[in-house]
Amino acid sequence: MADPGAGRRQRGRARAAAAGLVPFAFVVAMAAYVAGPGSEAIGLGVPLPDVSIERIDFVDGEIRAVVRNTGPVPVSVAVADVNDRIQPAAVEPDGRLERFESALVRIPFPWNEAEPYTVGITTDDGTRFERRVDAAAPSLEPDAGTAGLLATLGVYVGVIPVMVGLLWLPFMRGMRSRRLVFFLSLTAGLLLFLGADAAEEALSLASGVTGEENGLDAGFGGAMLVVVSASLSFLALHWAGGMLARRAGGSGNGRASPMAAALMISAGIGLHNLGEGLAIGAAVGLGEAALGAFLVLGFALHNTTEGIAIAAPLAGSGGPRRTPVLALAALGLLAGAPAILGAWMGGFLYSPLSAAVFLSIGVGAIFQVAWVVLRWVRDMERGPGGPGAGFPGAAAAAGLAAGMSIMYATSIIV
Template sequence: MELSDNTSKGKVIASGIIPFAFVIIMMAYIFGPGADLLDLGIPLPEITIEKVDFVDSEIQATVRNTGPIPVEVVMADVNDRIHPAAVEPDGFLERYETALVRIPFDWNEAEPYIIGITVDDGTRFEKEIEAAAPALQPTLDLAVFFAIIGTYVGIIPVMIGLLWLPFIKKISKSKYHFFLALTAGLLLFLALDSIEEAIEVSDESLAGSFNGALLVATVVVLSFLGLYYSGEKLVQRASSSKFAKPVAIALMISIGIGLHNFGEGLAIGAAVGMGSIAFSTFLIVGFALHNTTEGIAIAAPMSRGKLMIGKLAAMGMIAGSPAIFGAWIGGFVYSPFTSVIFLGIGAGAIFQVIVILMKWLREEGDKNLSSASVASGFAVGMLVMYLTSIFV
């Protein structure tokens, strides 16, 4: 009997492996003996200029081979004028390999430039810079500057929003449902905003071979599934206490908002590095007004538990402080690919929190989620976020 069981298990395993084996054989044939049969055209080179830095009397362009064939960088130009250039580590690039092209050039701050790279077959690729700005060098003063900006746009607004907790704690059940739905509306806007930013970054700085929109969609879904599973486990553990569950949900909201603010910090740091943003008082106030609503999202679930100042402050730090780390990374080691990934993760995290909130609203007594308080709360949340985003 045991032998029969082992035989049946072996058949099941074999039936699962055999299709994969045929796929491997097919791919080996296509890229091996069958390659000539599929050679129906001429593969074209593609170079992506991912980043341009202006350093002292030099322009440095980071290039990546995003085409299907190896290429060699042979020439560089600035504003259609050829200039001598050094390529590090060398000019020959396999697919997805990167190189640094260093062009000696006396550039002027705030002037526009077009950087061109030509490969061995004569194809030229270019990137336009609207206004040249000195590349940021990691210094203590600049790190402190980014920390201050991250505090202004991340931590302080969230902490101000948490001050709504005493008010939410004293309102009726229907009004409480309104604020829970308002929270969901706020979060939905943040998720859509993250997706929009991720697609914008991919369109501007990622090559078409990365399939930017599909990359964003994949990261959002995987992030949602992974965090939804871990979030469900967290809520289940907290279900034994009516006071622990609100804390668990508030923690998930804080993490989701924190991931979003990390992406926002990346954008701020990158913008400072490119010299395309001026941090005026009006801009700081605009960010603060927009992000203050994030504190309400954390305060709403926490209002149904015991008032725990320490945990509330910790939630605010989890939600707001990632803006500082994002600004550091965006300013000093910005990468379009990682920016798209983190923005997608932030959107997925927020979507899973929205699902958790909707489930909690049902458990709170609003079974069909179609009451006036829920519908109006959701709508007001979206509207408030849109109106405050206009000031940013």
């Protein structure tokens, strides 16, 4: 097919691509000049090494520390100490750590249960970094028994409470629009609270406020790690939700169908419960059994309300007449089961970085779901039979307020 315009278009495209690449090439050239090998253009200041001890495990006759180079320059681990007393030790796979590389330091040490220990690492330039553990406790053995115990905790915290909450569905079904607006707003309120709660958790973790036991080194960007992870998660879910709604033909206004909304709420809450599982698993893993038990009780009570959040969209007039029990159970599992996964992760391979990232993903997901629900409420209020044109109306405002208050009240039990 001879198309006289094709060649020109191709040339035009090539030119556009080149135009896009030219500024980039300049940036690369400048970076190479300033910071490339052999460059002495920038020799200002002294880069200070930084090492963070991310995790400390107490195993049989040995203390194990995961150390990560969180500074701007490569370092070598030279000396290990316990309570500021030098100990023979080993570092695996080796002590040379490039930026962000981690290694395992093994210190044979006859530690005593429930006593505090400070583990110190000295690098090749003589700088010592340390981390304190308030009470030594044997690390969880990654065997079937422990996995079963953690899974049980996850079921108590995630699956059962959410399922119980779903039992409110028949109560809410066939409600008048105003009441349903109240319950949907209540859901939004719950979600806003959960989102803020998870955000606070992620921020304190990422900015090292949790400090002694679980903080993440500032080298990972602190609050910005949370902001970016949460935003990406929000955008991804927002895009996916919109695309699915359009493909389903939906209502044409980009709003999700009731079942899709319930599914999204379940998924968002699932990510949140992953975070709760992490908290419980980590508490058990760090030997804080009392804290673990408290978390289990508190989260269980708290998560019953999450079932309401999932049930609310299904109860509306646009929703299915009858929701198959299996579908309901699947929704409940989607929301609750991640707590099991979280408990395993928290107990067996806790790292502050992965915990902060997962919590942040949960934050984005929850806020996105809250957004979907609030739009729905707004449409209902404006729509036929709706309470009025103003948003939020009395019912929506009351629902939001009640949702947040309930969550606050149940959360302070933890």
